[in-house]
């Protein structure tokens with residue numbers, strides 16, 4: 001049989017096979033990367049809103065609480081976007097002539113709501129609920145980032161399945177006292193900034209505003225300059241003139257802590273997380289990561 005292909009084309013065929021394989025792999029990796037890229041997830045992008053509403057101005061600047069505008073976040077699956085009336089409460093008097101606010105005035109005059117573009121938008125086949133998250137001690141900032149520092153709203157996290165699962169596998173890392181869910185600057189407890197918590201006995205009725213089963217404080221419930229503080233200062237070699245003189249003057253026995261027995265002190269997120277997991281009755285990871293939890 002005549003040789004149609006010479007030896008070199010054999011090598012060529014092999015090479016092209018390898019090349020095809022490589023291309024398939026590279027394509028796969030690229031598509032995977034692309035799927036996670038901000039270009040697809042819209043993470044970090046600012047939408048072209050009808051009005052350049054600034055959370056930084058209204059939250060950090062004016063000190064407005066999230067609930068003032070997102071009224072249903074504790075009691076429903078939706079946080080809700082405020083109606084024009086909420087803006088008019090102030091803007092009937094403030095910045096009344098600003099061109100930026102023309103769409104607000106138009107909306108108020110015509111009754112047609114402002115067409116805000118959704119920044120966060122899960123696919124319809126995913127079940128999500130704000131109420132349970134905020135009532136179980138997940139702060140707005142854990143999912144939405146430092147909203148108080150955003151001149152224009154953007155998505156801090158991807159909202160992809162992997163992101164949800166990451167937390168559902170170990171929620172303890174992100175649990176905080178429910179009294180702190182709106183606190184944009186909440187930081188995990190540490191040795192220098194401990195947190196004290198106690199059960200309130202009120203139980204979690206499941207109806208807002210936020211589970212009340214635990215009360216926490218960042219102030220030592222046994223009194224400001226409790227024994228811990230004194231001990232810390234002694235350890236670090238710090239001198240507190242008042243405390244020192246008080247000790248030498250009076251020969252009374254050392255102050256006994258007045259802390260209610262039920263208060264526990266936490267100096268790490270690990271310990272606080274474990275405590276809140278049990279107090280808030282957080283389900284185990286295998287239940288929280290089961291498909292039916294989010295796809296029903």
Ligand code: HEC
Pocket residue numbers: 049053055058059064065066067068069070081082116117118119120121140141144147148152153184
């Ligand atoms: C004065 C009213 C007001 C206050 C206070 C306010 N927001 Fe908003 N928020 C809005 C408006 C209006 C929008 C829609 C326009 C936009 O996306 O910027 C919005 C949008 C959002 C969105 C994105 C919604 C989407 O489209 O996906 C998040 C998240 C959000 N707010 C979180 C917060 C948090 C957290 C706080 C408190 C720290 C807060 N907001 C305080 C008015 C407010």
Ligand code: HEC
Pocket residue numbers: 051052053054057058061062064069082086087088089090091094095100101104
């Ligand atoms: C509690 C009162 C209050 C409410 C409610 C309020 N605003 Fe404002 N807004 C202000 C004040 C005060 C300023 C001026 C801030 C400045 O210049 O420091 C302002 C400024 C603005 C500006 C000018 C740009 C900027 O951020 O400085 C826009 C746009 C605006 N608001 C939109 C809205 C919209 C939309 C709503 C409703 C979702 C709203 N505001 C609700 C008080 C309010």
Ligand code: HEC
Pocket residue numbers: 066067070073077078079080081120121122123128130133134138139140141142143144159181182
């Ligand atoms: C566990 C994560 C998580 C927490 C905690 C959380 N959010 Fe959201 N938020 C989301 C997701 C996911 C969406 C998109 C929901 C959708 O598309 O159905 C969203 C959407 C929103 C929206 C758009 C309107 C809506 O209701 O869908 C607003 C406003 C909002 N969040 C405000 C808040 C505020 C205020 C807090 C704190 C009190 C908060 N969120 C806490 C994850 C979270």
Ligand code: HEC
Pocket residue numbers: 122126127128129132133136138142143159160163164165167168171174281282283284288293294
């Ligand atoms: C930062 C942590 C965190 C993130 C991120 C998070 N969750 Fe959760 N989620 C929780 C906690 C805590 C609970 C409450 C668990 C319990 O009560 O047992 C919960 C509960 C739920 C529930 C159960 C609701 C019910 O009524 O049974 C659903 C559904 C859910 N999350 C969906 C989501 C989805 C979808 C996302 C991503 C878009 C998400 N979560 C992201 C922490 C988180």
Ligand code: HEC
Pocket residue numbers: 122123126159160161164165168288289290291292293294295
């Ligand atoms: C904590 C909530 C949560 C749980 C639990 C969960 N998913 Fe998802 N899933 C999501 C979210 C959110 C999306 C949307 C992702 C996106 O928009 O990119 C999603 C998307 C999907 C998709 C669409 C394809 C994709 O990846 O975008 C499939 C298929 C899927 N999930 C299957 C499952 C299966 C199977 C399980 C059980 C092993 C499961 N999910 C458990 C939240 C969850």
